[in-house]
Amino acid sequence: MSNKFATTPPVTETAVTYPGVGRRLISMVYETLLAFAVLFLPFLIFEFIVQARHTPALEHTRQALLFLVLGAYFIHQWSREGQTLAMRTWRLKVIRPGHAHLSLQTAAVRYLLSWMWVLPALIVSAVLHLEKWQALGAIGVGILAWAMTAFLDADRQFLHDKLTGTRLVQLPPLPKKKKQASAA
Numbered sequence: 001m002s003n004k005f006a007t008t009p010p011v012t013e014t015a016v017t018y019p020g021v022g023r024r025l026i027s028m029v030y031e032t033l034l035a036f037a038v039l040f041l042p043f044l045i046f047e048f049i050v051q052a053r054h055t056p057a058l059e060h061t062r063q064a065l066l067f068l069v070l071g072a073y074f075i076h077q078w079s080r081e082g083q084t085l086a087m088r089t090w091r092l093k094v095i096r097p098g099h100a101h102l103s104l105q106t107a108a109v110r111y112l113l114s115w116m117w118v119l120p121a122l123i124v125s126a127v128l129h130l131e132k133w134q135a136l137g138a139i140g141v142g143i144l145a146w147a148m149t150a151f152l153d154a155d156r157q158f159l160h161d162k163l164t165g166t167r168l169v170q171l172p173p174l175p176k177k178k179k180q181a182s183a184a
Helices: 021-049 056-080 085-089 104-117 119-127 132-152 159-164
Strands: 092-095 167-170
Touching: 021 056, 021 085, 021 092, 021 132, 056 104, 085 092, 104 119, 104 132, 104 159, 119 132, 132 159
Parallel strands: none
Antiparallel strands: 092 167
16 A cells, blocks of 8 residues: 655755745745644634633633644654645655654754744734734744845755754655546
8 A cells, every 4th residue: 555645755965956935935825824724623622621711821821732733743744754744735845964854853943943933023022012913014024034044045944944954955846647548
């Protein structure tokens, strides 16, 4: 029995190409949409348990739940195959040169550092008591600033990959399936 996701060829050092910043950002938009699906059931259960109440303690619990559920998803996917569903779709893979796969520790550190896309803006928003649209604007500026870190690296790797020793690579396209002649 074959796994339909097992079609990803192994990445060799000689065959590595690096995706452009735009391709990675578009993949991240798709990843954000998929994250809503990953979060749906845990949040549905949580809201049922707390009867959708809103208190400061419950708001912090919601934030912790988001952090933990997304962490479990990304760490599991990166350490298992080096790809999330969005990364598979865009033919991207996170690797650590010289290693067969990412260790749980490397994937966890990469996950923590990836929060730098939004964490500084969230802190600034909280300290300055920014309203919803202002806070959203600050997050947008933070995302743009972190994306610019790719231009500090010759291979256009983001800072969290540089710090963890990981690389985001572009996989070659899958071979096209040949159409079978229809029987008359």
